[in-house]
Amino acid sequence: MKAVVLAAGKGEGLRPYTEKEQKEAITILGKAVISHVLYGLKKAGIEEVVIVTNEHEKQIQDAINVDIPFETVRQKRPGITGAVLDGMDKIPDDEFLLAFGDIIAEPEFYMNLMNSYITGNSKAVFSLVPVSEGMQTYGLAKIVDNRIEIVNEGSTLALAGAYIIPKGDFTDILEYFKKISPFSRYFIWSGKWIDIGYPEDIINAIEVLLSDLNNSIISDKAEISKTAVIGKKVIIEDNAIVDDYSVVKGPAYIGKNAYIGNYSLIRDYSSIESEAKIGAYCEVAHSLVEPRAEIGSKSYLTYTIVGREAKIGASVITVSYPANPVRGRERKLGALISPNEEIYHGQIISPNYRK
Amino acid sequence: MCGIIGVISKNDEKKLATITVQCLERLEYRGYDSVGVASMEGNELEVRKAKGRIDEVVKRLNILSMTGRVFLGHTRWATHGEPNDINAHPHTDCTNSIAVVHNGTIKNFRELREDLESLGHKFKSETDTEVIPHLVEEFKKRGMDSFSAFKSAINSIQGSYAVLAIIKGENKIYFAKKDNPLIIGLGDKMNFISSDIPSFLPYTNKVLILIDGDVGYITPDEIYIENEGKKVNVLDRIKIITWDASAASKEGYAHYMLKEIHESPRAVDDTISGLISDIEDVKNAIKILEESKRIIVIAAGTSYHAGLYFSLLLQREGFNVIPVIASEYYNIKTNQEDSILAISQSGETYDVMMALKEFKANGSKIISLTNVIDSAIARQSDVKLYTRAGPEIGVAATKTFTSQIAALQFLYSLIKGDDYTYLNKAKDVIRRSLDFEGEAKLIGEELSAKSNAYYLGRGLSLPFAMEGALKIKEITYLHAEAYAAGESKHGPIALVEKDFPVVFINLGELVGELQNNVQEMKARKAKTYAISVNERLNTDKEILLAVEDERLSSFAVTPIIQLIAYYSAIKRGNDPDKPRNLAKTVTVG
Numbered sequence: 001m002k003a004v005v006l007a008a009g010k011g012e013g014l015r016p017y018t019e020k021e022q023k024e025a026i027t028i029l030g031k032a033v034i035s036h037v038l039y040g041l042k043k044a045g046i047e048e049v050v051i052v053t054n055e056h057e058k059q060i061q062d063a064i065n066v067d068i069p070f071e072t073v074r075q076k077r078p079g080i081t082g083a084v085l086d087g088m089d090k091i092p093d094d095e096f097l098l099a100f101g102d103i104i105a106e107p108e109f110y111m112n113l114m115n116s117y118i119t120g121n122s123k124a125v126f127s128l129v130p131v132s133e134g135m136q137t138y139g140l141a142k143i144v145d146n147r148i149e150i151v152n153e154g155s156t157l158a159l160a161g162a163y164i165i166p167k168g169d170f171t172d173i174l175e176y177f178k179k180i181s182p183f184s185r186y187f188i189w190s191g192k193w194i195d196i197g198y199p200e201d202i203i204n205a206i207e208v209l210l211s212d213l214n215n216s217i218i219s220d221k222a223e224i225s226k227t228a229v230i231g232k233k234v235i236i237e238d239n240a241i242v243d244d245y246s247v248v249k250g251p252a253y254i255g256k257n258a259y260i261g262n263y264s265l266i267r268d269y270s271s272i273e274s275e276a277k278i279g280a281y282c283e284v285a286h287s288l289v290e291p292r293a294e295i296g297s298k299s300y301l302t303y304t305i306v307g308r309e310a311k312i313g314a315s316v317i318t319v320s321y322p323a324n325p326v327r328g329r330e331r332k333l334g335a336l337i338s339p340n341e342e343i344y345h346g347q348i349i350s351p352n353y354r355k
Numbered sequence: 356m357c358g359i360i361g362v363i364s365k366n367d368e369k370k371l372a373t374i375t376v377q378c379l380e381r382l383e384y385r386g387y388d389s390v391g392v393a394s395m396e397g398n399e400l401e402v403r404k405a406k407g408r409i410d411e412v413v414k415r416l417n418i419l420s421m422t423g424r425v426f427l428g429h430t431r432w433a434t435h436g437e438p439n440d441i442n443a444h445p446h447t448d449c450t451n452s453i454a455v456v457h458n459g460t461i462k463n464f465r466e467l468r469e470d471l472e473s474l475g476h477k478f479k480s481e482t483d484t485e486v487i488p489h490l491v492e493e494f495k496k497r498g499m500d501s502f503s504a505f506k507s508a509i510n511s512i513q514g515s516y517a518v519l520a521i522i523k524g525e526n527k528i529y530f531a532k533k534d535n536p537l538i539i540g541l542g543d544k545m546n547f548i549s550s551d552i553p554s555f556l557p558y559t560n561k562v563l564i565l566i567d568g569d570v571g572y573i574t575p576d577e578i579y580i581e582n583e584g585k586k587v588n589v590l591d592r593i594k595i596i597t598w599d600a601s602a603a604s605k606e607g608y609a610h611y612m613l614k615e616i617h618e619s620p621r622a623v624d625d626t627i628s629g630l631i632s633d634i635e636d637v638k639n640a641i642k643i644l645e646e647s648k649r650i651i652v653i654a655a656g657t658s659y660h661a662g663l664y665f666s667l668l669l670q671r672e673g674f675n676v677i678p679v680i681a682s683e684y685y686n687i688k689t690n691q692e693d694s695i696l697a698i699s700q701s702g703e704t705y706d707v708m709m710a711l712k713e714f715k716a717n718g719s720k721i722i723s724l725t726n727v728i729d730s731a732i733a734r735q736s737d738v739k740l741y742t743r744a745g746p747e748i749g750v751a752a753t754k755t756f757t758s759q760i761a762a763l764q765f766l767y768s769l770i771k772g773d774d775y776t777y778l779n780k781a782k783d784v785i786r787r788s789l790d791f792e793g794e795a796k797l798i799g800e801e802l803s804a805k806s807n808a809y810y811l812g813r814g815l816s817l818p819f820a821m822e823g824a825l826k827i828k829e830i831t832y833l834h835a836e837a838y839a840a841g842e843s844k845h846g847p848i849a850l851v852e853k854d855f856p857v858v859f860i861n862l863g864e865l866v867g868e869l870q871n872n873v874q875e876m877k878a879r880k881a882k883t884y885a886i887s888v889n890e891r892l893n894t895d896k897e898i899l900l901a902v903e904d905e906r907l908s909s910f911a912v913t914p915i916i917q918l919i920a921y922y923s924a925i926k927r928g929n930d931p932d933k934p935r936n937l938a939k940t941v942t943v944g
Binding site: 042043045047108111112113114115116118119120121124125127130131132135146153155156157158183186187188189190191219284329340 | 567596597599603606610640776786789791795797885
């Protein structure tokens with residue numbers, strides 16, 4: 001079976017970040033969001049993928065590090081419906097897997113979708129997932145008789161972003177879903193699942209992905225000072241440098257060639273991506289530092305996302321509460337710093353600050 | 356639901372019996388009350404079958420010693436006709452030359468059977484399936500070739516079916532499919548045909564999923580399919596399973612438990628329609644209950660909570676009902692004027708069996724409610740009633756509990772003289788509750804981080820508080836206790852401190868009193884939760900379920916308490932399908 005993966009959204013919940021970088025290209029634990037999807041699709045036996053992109057096509061192509069045949073197409077027709085139609089044009093089969101490129105889930109999510117399809121003897125399968133925050137941000141569905149009904153409210157089951165549907169002629173994808181739902185199946189996905197739509201989703205994704213880790217995985221090629229302290233749930237990749245007296249308490253991810261400066265503390269679900277630099281005397285918690293970003297010394301990052309090649313000056317303090325994230329269970333949210341942006345030295349940045 | 360498998364090999368494969376049995380073991384989730392195998396080699400056709408679970412029957416009948424190039428296997432879940440050696444599949448014709456396994460229901464089998472008997476056919480079993488081999492035999496007798504005879508037989512039957520047939524001397528397995536699953540597996544010099552893919556997945560990942568109306572045959576190296584009289588291009592429909600599909604029998608769900616919770620609407624509906632079709636038995640049961648001086652309800656675990664609910668309903672109508680935990684049966688002396696209602700999902704619960712033995716000896720009349728047709732407990736009873744939830748694989752009872760509630764509420768409504776048709780809406784009430792899965796998940800995940808919890812209820816809510824606490828103990832391993840809410844201040848409240856979780860079950864009655872109990876708990880800084888029907892308790896977190904007909908409130912609450920336990924268990928990384936130290940059927944004392 002072939003898949004259409006959508007990666008042409010505007011990323012409104014992550015603006016202005018997404019004006020510079022497509023959200024599917026954001027790297028979490030060394031893997032772009034879209035690669036998390038493609039990895040799952042490959043595990044589910046998908047042979048070929050058509051990725052629908054926008055002007056950030058190149059970013060998506062560069063972000064893929066999964067060995068699966070794919071081609072990208074530029075979206076021509078408008079909206080999600082247009083994106084599906086543009087991708088579907090490349091599908092020769094009667095049925096295909098439609099996946100949203102901004103979902104982080106275990107490969108079993110996609111495998112179970114295929115399982116439901118092959119056991120069900122029906123041309124369409126919908127995956128649903130239970131949600132409890134930011135209900136208005138999801139496409140919801142109710143179970144009526146033995147099928148689903150797409151609704152705007154009155155349910156806590158969200159469309160989970162991977163479906164098997166027959167090719168068809170439609171002008172509105174949700175209307176099409178409604179049309180095919182009488183002869184489709186559904187299943188509830190109860191495993192890990194995050195729809196990357198808001199900064200809190202990214203923070204949450206790091207936590208969810210690292211929560212599975214039972215032991216630390218440290219590359220032989222990493223350069224770890226004898227005086228550094230490494231906690232129990234830490235991944236450190238090749239050629240990363242953890243300098244004297246720093247503490248990677250974890251759970252945390254330290255990417256390839258990343259640098260953790262002297263006396264710095266990396267704790268509680270933080271991901272420092274490849275070639276990022278954390279200066280001396282820093283503290284990082286619940287934060288994502290994207291590739292080649294630099295954090296000046298004596299800075300404190302919490303519930304914060306720092307984009308690719310962004311520069312945070314020395315002694316920058318992010319404040320995470322009180323904040324009211326759209327989907328977060330906690331009332332905490334720090335800063336969202338877009339790729340290539342700079343934050344001047346000594347700034348104290350208020351919750352939910354975006355640049 | 357039943358599981359069927361056919362295996363056909365080019366070579367004289369000595370291991371074919373072993374392969375067939377292994378396939379059957381993987382199909383056991385589809386049913387496990389009886390099992391049978393047919394093997395054929397040239398002009399030798401042999402059938403071995405018996406009531407019992409696969410491993411036990413395979414051993415007893417020495418099935419692994421069977422030889423041949425063609426095998427059929429069947430694992431049964433009886434819906435009509437008791438599970439016994441004769442009713443087990445495969446079924447054969449008068450001359451033992453045609454063997455058939457079938458998953459489904461043939462609606463017009465009575466008429467067909469009468470016609471065939473008038474033509475001289477002799478039937479051995481009570482099953483609907485047996486008409487198929489006799490029909491094939493009859494059409495062959497009239498001069499048709501085997502395939503035409505098989506097709507004519509299929510055209511004669513109405514209902515749902517996945518059917519496999521073998522005919523002596525033919526190295527072929529005939530098949531037909533409508534409404535029940537059937538899948539071909541294309542192996543190396545060996546082909547499979549089965550109810551599901553995982554059963555044969557260790558041998559081949561090349562599959563062909565049959566669709567309704569498909570009829571044809573497989574040989575060791577050929578697949579032939581027709582649909583509506585036209586030959587199907589087989590190559591177009593072959594698929595390669597390139598992913599690990601060993602979990603495919605869960606149909607997309609991560610666990611049987613969640614799948615089974617979602618099957619509750621159908622289980623309840625099938626239970627009600629099953630009781631309507633067995634209405635004479637229901638009437639007999641009601642007569643016994645009404646004429647007895649005392650009604651003793653015995654059950655264990657989850658079934659006890661269903662029994663307690665029923666007891667409360669009848670006590671409110673002035674009946675003298677005593678709910679008894681089965682293992683504590685020695686505390687009550689029954690007599691001829693008592694009636695016993697025994698409730699057991701498996702129908703084999705040891706404690707219930709022991710109690711029944713004693714009560715029967717005392718001369719008490721016995722009514723049973725089990726989920727397995729003609730179970731051991733059913734056989735001990737004067738009246739046998741059934742839930743029709745289908746096989747349940749998750750160890751923690753979910754859809755079978757909801758079905759017990761449905762069956763007992765049906766009984767209660769008839770006793771009260773109510774029109775029972777309101778129960779047709781039970782399935783919709785359950786479905787509405789399933790839409791609250793996200794909120795149940797949130798509560799479950801919060802509870803998973805705690806080490807103790809109280810579940811409180813009043814009146815009819817109490818059995819559901821008890822069931823909620825049991826469920827979360829069973830699969831989350833969280834210490835949870837249920838109390839009558841008014842009882843909590845007589846002791847249990849001493850344990851309540853800041854953030855101690857207290858879950859209130861509120862079926863929409865005695866709401867004022869429950870609200871007082873919530874305030875008591877809030878005053879101790881407990882973290883309060885409620886699953887409420889129609890009226891709020893104003894707890895810290897509350898799932899409010901709207902139910903038009905308050906008699907159906909229990910169906911709204913039940914899936915939520917099950918989902919809370921499920922999500923708290925998986926948050927802790929537990930396997931809810933196989934909780935530690937627990938067995939599905941408790942056959943020890």
